[in-house]
Amino acid sequence: MTDVQPTLKAEQEGAGDGVRPVFELFEGFALTSVLASLERAGLLERLEGGGLPADADDGPDGLPLATLRYLAQRGIVEESDGTYSLSDRGRAIVKDKGYLVWLQGGYGHVLAALGDFSTGARRYGSDVIRDGRWVADGSALIGRDDVSPHATAVLETIDFSHVVDLGCGNARFLIAAARRFGVSGVGVDLAPEACEDAEHAIAAAGLSDRLTVRCGDAGDLDAIPELERSDLAVAFFLLHEIFEHGRDALMAYLRKLGTLMPKGAHMLVAEVQPASGAPEERWRPEFTLLHAIMRQQLLTEQGWHEAFTEAGWSRHEVVELGLPGAILLLYRNENGAEA
Ligand SMILES: C[S@@+](CC[C@H](N)C(=O)[O-])C[C@H]1O[C@@H](n2cnc3c(N)ncnc32)[C@H](O)[C@@H]1O
Incomplete structure (x- = not known):
């Protein structure tokens, strides 16, 4: 019992035997996917246009509360007085959203097929093509x-x-x-x-x-x-x-x-x-x-x-x-x- 608790805590905090850089990749991948996907669905501009009220059950204007909460946990939006708005970091990232859309929307599936291209199971151009x-x-x-x-x-x-x-x-x-x-x-x-x-x-x-x-x-x-x-x-x-x-x-x-x-x-x-x-x-x-x-x-x-x-x-x-x-x-x- 006394052994388990510190280990669990260390794992939860990602501490363990030092910094675990894999989580930077994990978070970058998830955030890139979420932001590019919202942009492609025409939803990111709702956040760019100003604060969104947090009082709706399923989230305001098609943005589920779970998504807004996630973006808040990752420092993209801030909640204040019942309104979600872009944080300074969020605004700086969204200003450059073209890079995320280009990568995830244009080439996400191409990068995901890299292993198959390497083994010859699929070929770029005939089996997979950028969007x-x-x-x-x-x-x-x-x-x-x-x-x-x-x-x-x-x-x-x-x-x-x-x-x-x-x-x-x-x-x-x-x-x-x-x-x-x-x-x-x-x-x-x-x-x-x-x-x-x-x-x-x-x-x-x-x-x-x-x-x-x-x-x-x-x-x-x-x-x-x-x-x-x-x-x-x-x-x-x-x-x-x-x-x-x-x-x-x-x-x-x-x-x-x-x-x-x-x-x-x-x-x-x-x-x-x-x-x-x-x-x-x-x-x-x-x-x-x-x-x-x-x-x-x-x-x-x-x-x-x-x-x-x-x-x-x-x-x-x-x-x-x-x-x-x-x-x-x-x-x-x-x-x-x-x-
Ligand atoms: C990276 S995008 C740049 C688009 C635009 N010039 C810009 O700066 O926003 C490259 C564009 O070239 C087009 N393209 C690629 N090969 C082409 C070709 N052989 N003839 C005409 N267009 C082509 C693609 O469809 C794509 O729209």
Whole structure:
């Protein structure tokens, strides 16, 4: 009896023979799943919108009390005077919810299949594929704070009137550019769910007269006639998909873009650089692993620079983005016919 009680207490507190790091993973996994799932169901915004009263039997506005209590136990919300509201920590995490949605919604099931990929029981691409909608939606949320403000600042330094957004996702950037710069444009995306979301978002923004969506492979440049009259191509987190087919394919792609687009046109690219191996590096190791599962490699800033200059584009600017290890590159087309 006297032996059992201290052991039990130590186990309950996770003390035992020191810190047990497994519980950090356990809690991170559960919280990521809960928060991303609430966001996907449209429930997280209810907490973002202000405090929720705790007096309802089953929880207010579709958020069960058990969930709110759990979020309080984990320091995401606080209960005060019968109301649950985001804590400072909760607000900071929810501000960056795009990372959780991207990971859990877009790739949770892909990571869960890693063992099967390793044994050959299942194959990425034919048996398991990422969820295009949540990759696009997560990217858009991440981009809102960690890409768009940087991209807008860079675009303020050049003139352009028609944009082609290659791998446009839900068109969040096209819509922002149309509003901010008054330009017209076309978005191209391979995922039907992303195209559907992009079309809805453009219509909801009242921009259908200036923005269109082409659902198809951005790798097939001949199928994008708008390139000939576009003075800006945007490719945010798309070019590594072209690089998947090898460096020759990437070079052919950049060269062809250069011949189709007018001389002097610009290309704005966002990419994540591969994990460097530095201790405690954020985001890059997970991003690199997921892309390796999809048989995709990432390039460093220098790797992109060599490819662009070899294909006849000159560098105008490089900016570090809010996403750890991500860069924004602006190149100018030195090929092609004069506009
Ligand atoms: C990581 S998301 C980025 C979306 C958007 N550019 C952004 O920054 O929010 C990459 C997008 O590229 C699209 N994509 C991937 N391969 C493509 C291809 N070959 N042609 C067109 N779109 C593609 C995906 O469907 C996805 O919407």
